[in-house]
Amino acid sequence: MLAIGKLDILGIILAMKLQILALDGVFDTGLAALLDVFATANELVGHLALSVAPFEVRVVGLRRRVKTALGFSVPIAGPPAPAAADWMVMPAIGYKMPQTLVPALARADVGEATAVLREARAAHRPVAAACIGTFVLAESGALDGERATTTWWLAPLFRERYPNVRLDEGRMLVRSGDVVTAGAALSHMDLALWLVRQASPELAGLVARYLIVDSRPAQSAYVxxxxxxxxxxxxxxxxxxxxxxxxxxxxxxxxxxxxxxxxxxxxxxxxxxxxxxxxxxxxxxxxxxxxxxxxxxxxxxxxxxxxxxxxxxxxxxxxxxxxxxxxxxxxxxxx
The missing domain is CATH 1.10.10.60 (Homeodomain-like)
Known part of the structure; x- marks a missing residue:
């Protein structure tokens, strides 16, 4: 079952807890888009007094120090704890072409990340990934037998590497059970808005309007x-x-x-x-x-x-x- 905005026995709305797993070389725009959407959502909840609990967002990592693809330091809240998360979210790593991506997928920290994602699935926690983060999620086996999308220009590599995944790279966002994948680059924002929408469609609509994000149901127009x-x-x-x-x-x-x-x-x-x-x-x-x-x-x-x-x-x-x-x-x- 998807973990969304939850109610306790007194009818009090509980916060959605998200852990964003940041690896060394994380795609700057992707990580920032996720954080900006949730930060904007929380600001609007406070400003407009909406009946939605603020999102609890933690950036977790497998190393004490993580840098983005452009060299900025990422504040890490601690190690990942899948059992304590409603959603584990895997943003992209900044390797955009096969010749650099394939070696990156063999890194030790990527292997550790796939183990974390497998642990999340074993604990029946929903997982999500965007852009090249979908490759890391696929490495964990979490996408086997599932429908998914990915970065459109890497679809041939994805299809060759993960033949058990039912790939539909024309879609911007694909939900398959309690696994959600998003397409290239700025689809991180589409993914974040989708997660906000699970707690409150009204809040997701407001965030999209404040950030001037148009609906983009397909990647096909950009291929x-x-x-x-x-x-x-x-x-x-x-x-x-x-x-x-x-x-x-x-x-x-x-x-x-x-x-x-x-x-x-x-x-x-x-x-x-x-x-x-x-x-x-x-x-x-x-x-x-x-x-x-x-x-x-x-x-x-x-x-x-x-x-x-x-x-x-x-x-x-x-x-x-x-x-x-x-x-x-x-x-x-x-x-």
Whole structure:
């Protein structure tokens, strides 16, 4: 069961207790976003006399001294104590590319952090992670069999490293039972607001307005598709071919012939690297191109639909709404 704002037998609201596990090299923005959301929430509770208990937030660590990725010292309240926390939260560590992240995951303190997270799960404590913190959580095994999201540009590495996780990197935030994961970088703020919302939707809405945080249900609008494709030569060839033929109806036979692979091999590589079918990936490219045209041109939606391979604007409008959770007006550059 999720630990949220709780009531004792007298009906008194008890504080949600959160432990944020900070490792050496913690991502500065991620840690600050978590702390700023909870600090703002507590200020608003006091200022507006809301019937919500202030959040009890402790930054815990496995070392007495922890520095951020940019070299700032992090005040550590003490060692982690999963049994005393309603939530254990794992922020990102500041390693943004595979060549630096993979060695970092082999560090001793990361191994100790995964043991703490396993202890939290054994004690039936909910756990949460954002951005590259999701890799640390996955190392603990807590995500095996669960749905999760992660930093979009590291999705191929995540999928290869943790095949038992049901990854959906298009989502900004994914709850699977009492495990919650969030996407890239500023999704730390989305995660913190989600946690505040468990205690009080009204308070979460106020915090979002004070901090001017818009709703971002998907990472899809931010994905650079060719960055993902470049992680595999065959997928990269398919991506280049698909971009040249976006305005045409998609044919898997034509694609496979053009890149010199069988349909089965192409589909298998797309699934292994990106977790997508060839058609789904072409839809991603069409969305990316349509968004670019919406924001940088005055073309009508019907003209844009034709330019990205759809016979009518209704199909494109529905796809954009379903995949990105936003309407056409919201996507225009003037919005």
């Amino acid at each position: 650079v598709s060719d960055h993902l494709a470049h992680s595999d030569p065959l997928v990269e060839k398919f991506e280049r071919w698909a971009r040249r033929h976006l305005a045409e109806g998609f044919s898997l036979d034509a694609a496979a012939d053009a890149i010199g692979a069988s349909k089965r091999t192409l589909a298998r590589r797309l699934q292994a690297v990106l977790g997508k079918t060839p058609l789904t990936y072409v839809q991603d490219l069409r969305i990316e191109r349509a968004l670019h045209l919406l924001r940088t041109s005055s073309r009508s939606l019907g003209e844009i639909a034709a330019a990205v391979g759809y016979a009518d604007e209704v199909t494109l409008r529905n796809l954009l709404r379903r995949r990105l959770g936003r309407g056409i007006r919201e996507m225009r550059l003037s919005d």
